[in-house]
Amino acid sequence: xxxxxGLRDLALVSQIENQGTSLYAELALTRHPRPLQSxxxxxxxxxxxxxxxxxxxxxNDVSKLSGLIQLRDRRDRKFSAIxxxxxxxxxxxxxxxxxxxxxxxxxxxxxxxGVQHLVAEVPDExxxxxxxxxxxxxxxxxxxxxxxxxxxxxxxxxxxxxxxRADDEWGVHQLYHNxxxxxxxxxxxxPRMYRSGPVRGYVLEDRQEITAYLQIxxxxxxxxxxxxxxxxxxxxxGAIVEYGLSLFGASWNAPLYCGVRRYQEWLSHPLTALxxxxxxxxxxxxxxLVKLIQEPETAVVTGLEKITAxxxxxxx
Numbered sequence: 001x002x003x004x005x006g007l008r009d010l011a012l013v014s015q016i017e018n019q020g021t022s023l024y025a026e027l028a029l030t031r032h033p034r035p036l037q038s039x040x041x042x043x044x045x046x047x048x049x050x051x052x053x054x055x056x057x058x059x060n061d062v063s064k065l066s067g068l069i070q071l072r073d074r075r076d077r078k079f080s081a082i083x084x085x086x087x088x089x090x091x092x093x094x095x096x097x098x099x100x101x102x103x104x105x106x107x108x109x110x111x112x113x114g115v116q117h118l119v120a121e122v123p124d125e126x127x128x129x130x131x132x133x134x135x136x137x138x139x140x141x142x143x144x145x146x147x148x149x150x151x152x153x154x155x156x157x158x159x160x161x162x163x164x165r166a167d168d169e170w171g172v173h174q175l176y177h178n179x180x181x182x183x184x185x186x187x188x189x190x191p192r193m194y195r196s197g198p199v200r201g202y203v204l205e206d207r208q209e210i211t212a213y214l215q216i217x218x219x220x221x222x223x224x225x226x227x228x229x230x231x232x233x234x235x236x237x238g239a240i241v242e243y244g245l246s247l248f249g250a251s252w253n254a255p256l257y258c259g260v261r262r263y264q265e266w267l268s269h270p271l272t273a274l275x276x277x278x279x280x281x282x283x284x285x286x287x288x289l290v291k292l293i294q295e296p297e298t299a300v301v302t303g304l305e306k307i308t309a310x311x312x313x314x315x316x
Contacts, residue, residue: 002105005039005053005068012055012066013039020068020086021128023120025145025282026226027072027083029257030219035084038070050075054105056098065094069102073115079189080110082120089127096131103135111289118289119187124281137285140187142262146271147255147279151248160239161214164201169193171210172203175228181263187284191215191228204233204240212236214244223248225258227267238270245274 005013017035022028035053042051050073058065070084085102087095110118120137122128129139164172176190191213194201198219204212211233215226225244229237245256258276260267268278 001058002054002056002101005043005055007043009039009055009068010036012057013053013068016066016068016086019088020084021088021122022084023122023128024072024081024083025121025143025280026217026224026257026259027219029145029255030217030222030224032221033084035068035070035086038084039068052109054102054109056102056105058101065098065101067098067102069106071106071110071118073110073113074189075192076189077113077115079117079119080113080115082106082118089131099128099131100135103132107136107287107289116289117186117189118287119284120287121282121284124283129283129285132285135287137287139283140286141184141284143282143284144260144262144265144268145279145282146258146260146268146276148245148258148274148276149255151245151252151256160236161202161204161212161243164193164195164203164213166193166195168201168203168210172201172213172228175210175213175230179228179230180261184261184263186288187286191226202243204236206233212240214240216244216247220254222255222257223252225256227258227264229264229267234266237267238273241270241274 013036017033020033020035022033027033038051039053042053045051052071052073054069056065056067068084068086069082071080072083073080085099087098089095107118118137120132121143122132124142172193173190177185191201194215199215199217202214202216203210204214211230213228217224225241227237227240229240233240241258248256256276257279258267258271260271
């Protein structure tokens with residue numbers, strides 16, 4: 001049986017949370033997964049903050065199966081990301097059966113919320129790819145992750161970017177649609193405008209047009225850079241990343257990561273020039289959900305059931 005996380009599941013989640021697999025690299029590298037903490041945050045929040053946890057407890061013919069899956073919903077309700085699933089790929093020989101049950105249940109429950117796309121990210125060439133394929137997921141984007149151990153301690157005298165504002169949303173979305181391939185757009189959606197909190201956005205303007213967007217997520221275990229760069233601003237890519245590095249003071253001692261989608265391969269050159277090194281590769285997989293449309297039940301109108309002859313209007 002699979003159910004939404006409740007307080008009676010505390011012991012189970014505590015037992016298996018260290019056996020799982022993160023399916024969202026940006027969150028995993030910046031803030032190490034804490035499934036129990038996330039489950040409790042979703043449980044006690046009135047809104048849930050878009051965090052959902054489902055727990056599996058099931059007896060089969062030979063053993064007891066247990067597992068959990070966690071999802072994070074975007075506020076626009078178009079995408080949900082699977083952030084964590086347990087047990088991991090190689091932890092339990094019943095893993096595939098457990099994953100299939102959890103993935104199917106998550107898809108059904110997510111579809112009921114009206115969400116259109118479910119996203120999962122796994123290491124390239126992982127055994128999990130085949131399990132996700134069987135559950136209806138397809139690879140949409142491949143991503144290389146680059147890492148730098150220390151930021152630059154200096155701040156540029158003339159920043160090339162500025163913090164984003166609410167009225168930048170249209171310009172950033174135009175940049176997104178003009179630079180991200182259509183297929184890749186189905187794997188993430190347009191970025192949100194973050195102006196406070198652990199995620200911040202910065203824009204580069206040229207002739208009153210936004211030509212680059214840098215988003216930085218900070219966490220206790222690292223920071224993550226995401227970039228959108230118009231071809232006209234590609235020559236500024238190094239300066240854009242350098243500006244991002246300058247935002248971290250000398251006290252920052254966690255790694256810095258940058259996700260580079262394969263359609264952005266050219267970014268590897270300015271990154272390596274600034275001291276970033278290749279870290280790993282992932283694939284981003286998507287399952288499209290069918291939204292059920294409830295049709296109203298038609299009522300029979302008695303007076304219209306009788307077939308009548310057509311009216312003939314005499315001419316003249």
